[in-house]
Amino acid sequence: MQSGASSPQQIVDHLFRHESGKMIAVLTRIFGMHNLSLAEDVVQEAFLKAVQTWTFNQVPDNPSAWLMTVARNKALDIIRRQQHFQHLSGELAYHLQHAAEDTVRQLFLDTEITDSQLRMIFACCHPSLKEEDQIALTLKTVSGFGAAEIARALLTNEAVIQKRLYRAKQFIKEQGIQLEIPLGPQLPPRLETVYTVLYLLFNEGYNSLKADELIREDLCMEAMRLCLLLSEHQVGKEPATFALLSLMCFQTSRFDSRIDENNSIVLLQNQDRSTWNKELIDMGYHYLRLSSAGERLTVYHVESAIAAEHCLAPSFEQTNWQRMRQLYDLLLEQKPMPVVLLNRAIVQSQLGKTTTAIQEILAIPDIEKLLSSHYIYSAVLGDLYLQCGETLLAQKHLTQAWSLTTSHAERRLINEKLRLMNN
Numbered sequence: 001m002q003s004g005a006s007s008p009q010q011i012v013d014h015l016f017r018h019e020s021g022k023m024i025a026v027l028t029r030i031f032g033m034h035n036l037s038l039a040e041d042v043v044q045e046a047f048l049k050a051v052q053t054w055t056f057n058q059v060p061d062n063p064s065a066w067l068m069t070v071a072r073n074k075a076l077d078i079i080r081r082q083q084h085f086q087h088l089s090g091e092l093a094y095h096l097q098h099a100a101e102d103t104v105r106q107l108f109l110d111t112e113i114t115d116s117q118l119r120m121i122f123a124c125c126h127p128s129l130k131e132e133d134q135i136a137l138t139l140k141t142v143s144g145f146g147a148a149e150i151a152r153a154l155l156t157n158e159a160v161i162q163k164r165l166y167r168a169k170q171f172i173k174e175q176g177i178q179l180e181i182p183l184g185p186q187l188p189p190r191l192e193t194v195y196t197v198l199y200l201l202f203n204e205g206y207n208s209l210k211a212d213e214l215i216r217e218d219l220c221m222e223a224m225r226l227c228l229l230l231s232e233h234q235v236g237k238e239p240a241t242f243a244l245l246s247l248m249c250f251q252t253s254r255f256d257s258r259i260d261e262n263n264s265i266v267l268l269q270n271q272d273r274s275t276w277n278k279e280l281i282d283m284g285y286h287y288l289r290l291s292s293a294g295e296r297l298t299v300y301h302v303e304s305a306i307a308a309e310h311c312l313a314p315s316f317e318q319t320n321w322q323r324m325r326q327l328y329d330l331l332l333e334q335k336p337m338p339v340v341l342l343n344r345a346i347v348q349s350q351l352g353k354t355t356t357a358i359q360e361i362l363a364i365p366d367i368e369k370l371l372s373s374h375y376i377y378s379a380v381l382g383d384l385y386l387q388c389g390e391t392l393l394a395q396k397h398l399t400q401a402w403s404l405t406t407s408h409a410e411r412r413l414i415n416e417k418l419r420l421m422n423n
Contacts, residue, residue, distance in 0.1 A: 008059060015064060016144055022113050024036075025141075025142065026107050027039035029107060030104060033178060047067065072108050123177055124141060125196075130167075136164040147161045153205075220251075227241065243298060246285075246307075306324065338365065342376070342377060349387065361377070376401070378398070379398065382395070382400075382417075395418065401414055
């Protein structure tokens with residue numbers, strides 16, 4: 001890799017996102033999870049050295065390898081200075097005493113880097129940690145996101161994220177959580193937690209609540225990268241992993257058609273399906289086929305099948321809505337949540353049962369609270385009333401939806417509907 005027109009600082013910023021998580025994972029495996037902050041310090045020093053060195057000298061042909069070498073050498077320096085090896089991870093203490101250099105070099109091989117990243121994912125997604133702490137810690141240590149960046153992605157402030165990260169690290173240290181991939185009966189529940197975090201991470205990117213950014217592609221791509229990493233390791237070659245990866249492929253295939261050149265939302269029925277990414281759709285089908293092994297049906301299987309139906313249909317009108325309703329019935333059994341009931345009602349309206357759809361939405365538990373707190377319920381209800389010619393109720397709910405969303409794109413879409421209604 002040559003620097004080209006990019007400055008050393010730009011190259012370092014790019015590499016930090018893509019390499020720091022790998023480096024932290026390997027270093028934490030050497031130092032132990034209780035020394036996570038030490039691993040982060042070593043990584044920061046390596047990147048600082050890169051900026052200083054590359055500013056005055058040519059950027060190396062393989063900057064990633066250069067950074068790994070600096071981090072490895074720094075780790076060896078720290079190990080040599082250690083008088084008591086019990087401060088390091090229990091797994092490696094004995095070996096480091098006798099063959100520190102060989103052991104550390106081994107851990108920096110590509111296969112071991114992958115293994116270390118998976119160990120880090122499982123550690124960050126420990127079920128004893130709070131869900132919001134799991135997500136923040138995964139983004140920070142595995143994905144190379146800064147605290148300010150995580151705060152923007154999760155719609156909170158940096159102080160809250162710093163608190164979550166501190167709380168998570170303290171918990172890991174106090175509870176002695178190990179950097180390991182669980183085995184036997186411990187594996188399934190831990191895998192479920194990992195799936196949940198990856199699913200939430202992808203969804204935050206796919207339907208971002210940021211005012212000026214409907215899709216956070218960086219979050220989606222990172223969730224896919226981690227899911228792919230999991231699927232390629234023996235411990236993660238499970239039907240549910242393949243189903244989740246399939247769902248991500250199908251959803252990502254429509255990125256280019258969801259937003260127009262004015263950053264306005266293009267509804268599914270108006271999207272140009274020729275712009276859907278065929279390669280990603282084919283990958284989605286591939287992983288969906290792999291997910292069919294086994295006897296357990298998960299929410300990821302059903303949601304992927306729903307996404308596949310959209311990709312199968314030549315046009316919105318030719319969607320198999322009967323099949324869609326069957327799939328949403330299955331999903332309700334797995335995931336009896338208001339948003340699933342809402343989406344099933346939308347399918348009902350596509351089957352010509354708009355009045356039934358409205359009744360089903362109004363029957364959702366705590367619907368009044370949902371209508372006053374989550375814009376999507378009011379937006380859908382407003383659309384359905386509009387289809388029925390109930391313009392006053394449509395206007396009421398669309399106006400409510402406009403007031404509840406902070407997304408500029410969503411507001412433009414609602415404004416256009418209200419404008420057309422009033423003309």
